[in-house]
Amino acid sequence: MATSIADQVPIAEGLFTWPSNDPRLLGSRCTNCGVVTFPAQSSCAACAGTDTETMELERKGTLWTYTIQCFLPNRPPYEGPETPETFRPFGVGYVELPGQTRVETRIKCDDPDSLRVGMEMELVVEKFIEKDGKDIISYFFQPVEAA
Numbered sequence: 001m002a003t004s005i006a007d008q009v010p011i012a013e014g015l016f017t018w019p020s021n022d023p024r025l026l027g028s029r030c031t032n033c034g035v036v037t038f039p040a041q042s043s044c045a046a047c048a049g050t051d052t053e054t055m056e057l058e059r060k061g062t063l064w065t066y067t068i069q070c071f072l073p074n075r076p077p078y079e080g081p082e083t084p085e086t087f088r089p090f091g092v093g094y095v096e097l098p099g100q101t102r103v104e105t106r107i108k109c110d111d112p113d114s115l116r117v118g119m120e121m122e123l124v125v126e127k128f129i130e131k132d133g134k135d136i137i138s139y140f141f142q143p144v145e146a147a
């Protein structure tokens, strides 16, 4: 694992505040109609307005819906830490952030069978994979109980 912050790279620019001790997802809010979107957009899908502002999103929300990925997705395009030998089923779903938007996310949970719609979830930003000697940092949500 890379040890310096310089060796930690976000999986994509503009998805979350980084580096940060308290990272937040970055969404956009339409200044015309108030609709919040993640990832941030420069125009609004709801009203076609083109005046949006970037905002930090809530850290906590509730699991809106999910499914369990039971097999290793095709690679490419999928990138992940698993090999066929180490793969374990994982949850993917949407977390609803109160008053904001729904975020599509991989769910960090040792026991995906314990996931329930409506359970409280919180943001985690951490290493996802290692690539070219760098830690690729991504975001996840995990059940609050797991913290």
Ligand SMILES: [Zn+2]
Residues within 6 Å of the ligand: 030, 031, 032, 033, 034, 035, 044, 045, 046, 047, 048, 049
């Ligand atoms: Zn709008």
